[in-house]
Structure formats: C-alpha cells, structure tokens
Amino acid sequence: xxxxxxxxxxxxxxxxxxxxxxxxxxxxxxxxxxxxxxxxxxxxxxxxxxxxxxxxxxxxxxxxxxxxxxxxxxxxxxxxxxxxxxxxxxxxxxxxxxxxxxxxxx
Amino acid sequence: xxxxxxxxxxxxxxxxxxxxxxxxxxxxxxxxxxxxxxxxxxxxxxxxxxxxxxxxxxxxxxxxxxxxxxxxxxxxxxxxxxxxxxxxxxxxxxxxxxxxxxxxxxxxxxxxxxxxxxxxxxxxxxxxxxxxxxxxxxxxxxxxxxxxxxxxxxxxxxxxxxxxxxxxxxxxxxxxxxxxxxxxxxxxxxxxxxxxxxxxxxxxxxxxxxxxxxxxxxxxxxxxxxxxxxxxxxxxxxxxxxxxxxxxxxxxxxxxxxxxxxxxxxxxxxxxxxxxxxxxxxxxxxxxxxxxxxxxxxxxxxxxxxxxxxxxxxxxxxxxxxxxxxxxxxxxxxxxxxxxxx
Ligand SMILES: Cc1cc2nc3c(=O)[nH]c(=O)nc-3n(C[C@H](O)[C@H](O)[C@H](O)COP(=O)(O)OP(=O)(O)OC[C@H]3O[C@@H](n4cnc5c(N)ncnc54)[C@H](O)[C@@H]3O)c2cc1C
Numbered sequence: 001x002x003x004x005x006x007x008x009x010x011x012x013x014x015x016x017x018x019x020x021x022x023x024x025x026x027x028x029x030x031x032x033x034x035x036x037x038x039x040x041x042x043x044x045x046x047x048x049x050x051x052x053x054x055x056x057x058x059x060x061x062x063x064x065x066x067x068x069x070x071x072x073x074x075x076x077x078x079x080x081x082x083x084x085x086x087x088x089x090x091x092x093x094x095x096x097x098x099x100x101x102x103x104x105x106x
Numbered sequence: 107x108x109x110x111x112x113x114x115x116x117x118x119x120x121x122x123x124x125x126x127x128x129x130x131x132x133x134x135x136x137x138x139x140x141x142x143x144x145x146x147x148x149x150x151x152x153x154x155x156x157x158x159x160x161x162x163x164x165x166x167x168x169x170x171x172x173x174x175x176x177x178x179x180x181x182x183x184x185x186x187x188x189x190x191x192x193x194x195x196x197x198x199x200x201x202x203x204x205x206x207x208x209x210x211x212x213x214x215x216x217x218x219x220x221x222x223x224x225x226x227x228x229x230x231x232x233x234x235x236x237x238x239x240x241x242x243x244x245x246x247x248x249x250x251x252x253x254x255x256x257x258x259x260x261x262x263x264x265x266x267x268x269x270x271x272x273x274x275x276x277x278x279x280x281x282x283x284x285x286x287x288x289x290x291x292x293x294x295x296x297x298x299x300x301x302x303x304x305x306x307x308x309x310x311x312x313x314x315x316x317x318x319x320x321x322x323x324x325x326x327x328x329x330x331x332x333x334x335x336x337x338x339x340x341x342x343x344x345x346x347x348x349x350x351x352x353x354x355x356x357x358x359x360x361x362x363x364x365x366x367x368x369x370x371x372x373x374x375x376x377x378x379x380x381x382x383x384x385x386x387x388x389x390x391x392x393x394x395x396x397x398x399x400x401x402x403x404x405x406x407x408x409x410x411x412x413x414x415x416x417x418x419x420x421x422x423x424x425x426x427x428x429x430x431x432x433x434x435x436x437x438x439x440x441x442x443x444x445x446x447x448x
Contacts, residue, residue: 045154070296073268074355076236078291078320106236106354 002090005098006033006051018090024099025049025086035101042086047074048105049085054098061088061097076106109215113139113188114423116208116218118195118363121149123393123408124224125178125187130416132185133440136423139188139216141195141208143229148175150394151405153230153356163405174405184445190214194229198366198389206388220419223368223375223384224408226394227358235266235352237321246329248350252279260284262346264334266321267353273297275351276305280314287315287345289336317343324350363395371397381418382411388422390415 001017006028008014018027028036028049037048044067053061058081064072068087072078085099115131117124120142128138146152151160151171159168169177190210197209198221208216232250234240240248252258252275263283265276268290274297276288288305295302308314319338326332333346360373368375369385374397377384384391392415393408401407420429434440441447 040154043155043158045158066294069292069294070268073291073296074233104236106233106357 002092002095002097004090004094005096006031006036007098007100008034009101009103010034020090020092022090023086024051024088024090024097025084027090028085028101033101035105036085037105038086044068044071044084044087046106047071047084050075050078050102050105051083051085051099052079052102053081053083053088054100055081057094057097057099060093074106075102076104077102110207110217111139111188111215112217113137114218115139115220115222115419116141116206116216117222117224118208119149119224119226119229119393119395120144120147120189120191121224121226121393122151122174122178122405123226123412124149124222125175125182126409127222127224127392127412127415128182128185128187129178130413131419132182132187133434133443134416134420134429135443136220136416136419137188138185139190139218141190141193141210141216143192143194143231145191147179147189148172149226150358151175160405184443194361196362200386200388204388219388219423221389222415222419223363223389223391223395224393224412225361225363225391228360228363228373228395229358230356231359231361232352233354233357235321235354237324237352239324240352243324243326243329243331243350247326247331247348248324248352250352252351255279255282258282258349261349263287263349263351264289264321264345264347265351265353266290268292268295268297269353269355270297270301271353272351273301273305275353276314277301277308279351280308285315286313287317287347289317289319289321289334289345291318291320293318315345317345319343321350321352380414382415383418390419 004016004018006014014033016027016031025038039048040046114136115138117140120140152175156172193210196211199207205219206221259282263286266289280286309316319336321334322337323335333344336343375391377391377396379398382390382392392411394403
C-alpha cells in the first residue's frame with residue numbers, strides 16, 4: 001500500500017492508503033475528497049480531476065503527456081505543477097505523495 | 107407560424123442511442139428526423155472521445171468512438187433518416203390531435219406523432235471560462251460562437267484557446283478585426299498543424315499578436331469590455347480589447363428538456379422498463395438521459411431501450427397494424443426494408 005495525501009482547497013487533509021496500479025483520481029473519489037469531480041470517469045476526456053502536485057514531488061511524478069496537456073487547456077488556474085489525477089498511477093515511488101485540490105474544476 | 111416539417115418520430119439528440127433508434131423504428135416502417143446542437147452525429151462518442159477505444163460493444167472486441175458512429179450511420183442509412191444539426195430543441199408541446207410540435211432555437215418547427223428524447227447528458231454547450239465576472243459581458247462583448255463575422259469588423263478582438271475553433275476564428279477574423287490577439291496558456295496547440303502554421307505566419311508578418319498566458323480578469327463597464335488582464339509565465343499584461351471570444355470546448359447541460367412538462371428526477375427522466383415512456387404518453391426517453399431501477403449508462407443498454415421503445419412507438423403511429431415479431435436474418439420483409447433483397 002502506498003500513502004497519498006490530498007489537501008482540499010479549504011485545507012482539510014485526507015490521508016489514504018492506495019493500491020499500486022490504481023489512479024490518484026480513483027483514490028480521491030473513493031475517499032470522498034471534495035473538489036475532484038472526474039466527470040469522464042478517468043478517460044482523460046475532461047479536466048475535472050485537476051490537482052497540483054506538491055513541489056517536492058513533481059520530478060518523481062513526472063510531466064503530463066501530450067493528450068493530458070491538451071486537456072489541461074480546459075482546467076482552471078493551470079500551473080507548472082498541474083496534473084490530471086486520473087493520469088497519475090500509484091506506484092511504490094509515490095509513497096508519501098502530496099497533492100492539492102484547486103479552488104474549482106473548470 | 108412557420109410551415110412544420112412532418113415526420114413519424116422526432117428524435118432529440120443524435121448520439122449513439124438516438125442513431126440506433128432509427129434502425130429499430132425503421133424496421134417497423136417509422137420515419138425519423140433527428141435534431142442535435144452539435145454539427146455532426148455521434149453525441150459523446152464523437153465529441154468527447156472519437157479516438158478512444160470502446161471494449162464493451164457486443165461483437166466488437168474494440169472499436170473507437172468515431173468508428174462506432176460511422177458504423178451506426180452506415181447501418182441506419184437504408185432508412186434515410188433526416189438530420190437537423192446546429193440546433194437546440196427548445197420547445198415541445200402536445201397538439202390537439204395527440205401528436206407533438208417541436209421547435210428549435212432558430213424557429214424551425216416539426217410535427218411528429220411520437221417524440222423520443224435521446225438527449226444523453228444534455229445538450230453540448232460552450233464552456234464558460236473561469237474568469238471572474240465574465241457573465242456581465244456575455245452577449246454584449248463576450249461571445250462563445252461567431253454567427254456573423256461582420257459583427258466583429260473594426261473591433262479589437264481577443265481570442266482565447268488552443269484548439270481548432272480558436273485557431274480557425276483567428277484566421278477568419280483577422281482580416282475584419284482592427285487588431286487581433288490570440289491568447290493560449292502554452293506555445294503548443296491542439297489545433298490542426300496547418301492552421302497553427304498559418305497563424306504563426308500571420309504573427310511573423312505582424313498581422314496578429316500572440317500571447318502565452320491565461321486570462322485572469324476583465325475590465326470594462328455596462329457589459330462593454332475595455333481590457334483583459336493576462337497572466338503569462340513571467341508577468342501580467344493588460345491587453346486592450348473590445349470583444350472577447352473564449353473557446354474552451356463544450357460541456358453538457360440539461361438545457362430546455364427541463365421545461366417540457368415531463369417529470370424529472372435529478373436531471374434524469376424516469377421511465378418504465380417495458381416501453382421506456384416518460385410521464386407523458388407518446389414521449390419516450392432512451393439512453394443516458396433516462397432513469398429506472400438498475401439503469402446503467404452504457405451504449406449497450408441504450409440500444410436495448412431503443413428496441414423496446416420502437417414497439418410501443420409503432421402502436422401509437424400505426425394503431426391498427428399488427429406488429430409481428432421477426433428476425434432480420436430470416437424475414438424477407440425486413441430484408442427488403444434494409445435493401446439487401448430485391
Ligand atoms: C470518455 C467516455 C468514455 C466512455 N466509454 C464508454 C464505454 O466504453 N462503453 C459504453 O457503453 N459507454 C461509454 N461511455 C458512455 C457513452 O458514451 C454514453 O452512454 C452514450 O454516449 C450515451 O448515448 P446517448 O445517445 O444516450 O447520449 P449522448 O451521446 O450524450 O448524445 C446526446 C446528444 O443529444 C444532444 N442534445 C441533448 N439535448 C438536446 C437539445 N435540447 N437539443 C439538441 N440536441 C440535444 C446532445 O448535443 C448530444 O449530441 C463513455 C463516455 C465517456 C464520456
């Protein structure tokens with residue numbers, strides 16, 4: 001199990017145990033993290049699971065692929081550490097990952 | 107009153123389920139007319155995921171969203187369905203004779219004996235970009251579509267986005283605008299490479315400006331825009347503009363369906379599972395828009411609903427004909443309708 005921490009926009013913190021191979025988005029939904037909508041169900045076809053990856057983790061998590069970059073065009077307040085959480089797969093190296101939820105999804 | 111187009115069945119929405127309904131209704135000799143706000147058939151499959159694979163269409167181990175739509179169009183072509191695109195179905199009322207009158211946002215009218223609502227997640231409408239206070243400018247100096255290019259003549263135009271709509275309108279409106287600035291959050295574009303090259307050539311020639319960044323704030327008064335604040339990678343710039351055209355893609359909104367006097371439950375239309383009829387006799391709802399115990403929002407389920415709905419629709423349109431159950435494999439009369447036997 002890999003530990004993930006979500007910080008909602010109001011500062012509420014959610015620490016969850018995630019299974020490797022699942023997506024960060026799926027863990028947010030399962031644990032009721034507010035502010036993650038995931039309208040399209042994880043197909044990289046909307047931009048409503050947008051998160052900011054904690055600066056300490058951006059290198060480990062990596063950069064979005066072209067399709068994800070295209071979808072990020074529709075997100076609100078995109079920053080260099082923006083990712084769509086449905087496109088981040090949980091793996092051992094992400095143990096301890098911290099992501100923040102933006103003020104709103106598009 | 108405009109002359110109404112007459113048809114047996116009027117289908118609201120040309121998504122996969124509306125399209126397959128044409129097939130099931132066609133086998134029962136019912137003619138269909140479909141209306142969709144999009145400019146082409148296919149609903150979510152065509153608009154949201156044309157290139158993504160679908161793995162749960164029976165007998166298609168894998169097929170893309172657009173591939174499915176193309177196959178459905180081929181399958182229903184023997185029934186010669188009529189389409190009206192780029193129109194939202196705005197009004198639906200019952201006529202004294204029991205049929206229905208359906209009107210679009212552009213004032214066209216249709217008369218049908220049966221109405222099938224296959225409106226999916228609602229009608230696709232432009233996404234409002236997350237700029238505080240933008241509502242106050244909408245329809246006056248902020249527009250989500252270009253109906254007539256002349257309305258932009260001599261204006262200082264700001265176009266926002268990186269897809270085909272943003273790039274196409276940049277190219278088309280550049281000659282009429284006084285000055286045109288394109289804003290996109292990054293230097294790469296989703297739009298067709300050919301349009302991007304043409305846009306870059308205009309920029310090189312000094313005919314348009316291109317700014318990397320995201321629009322953060324608008325200023326102006328009484329709905330008339332004066333400038334926009336754009337936050338770039340390093341700093342903020344203020345761009346003078348009199349018109350703003352944001353192109354941030356489409357989202358689904360329930361829209362006018364809520365005003366047709368049909369019972370709704372959390373934006374879905376409750377139906378029975380024998381006929382998929384709504385609270386209003388003669389109005390059916392199939393696909394993602396309906397709800398019943400055990401409902402799954404799957405294309406497969408929508409197809410099943412279409413088949414059962416068609417039986418009930420037939421009894422309304424041709425009350426005196428007996429419906430005999432037949433297989434397409436063995437019935438020569440069905441095969442004649444499909445045009446596969448003489
Ligand atoms: C990313 C993604 C992946 C998916 N993957 C699968 C999958 O693998 N398998 C599966 O079975 N399903 C999948 N789905 C779900 C599937 O796409 C839907 O179940 C299906 O599209 C529903 O079809 P529909 O015809 O009911 O509605 P839609 O496809 O939503 O089409 C409805 C149409 O009606 C139009 N409309 C609505 N109201 C009006 C109005 N008032 N006037 C004019 N037009 C109107 C809309 O513009 C739209 O074009 C997926 C969905 C998404 C988003």
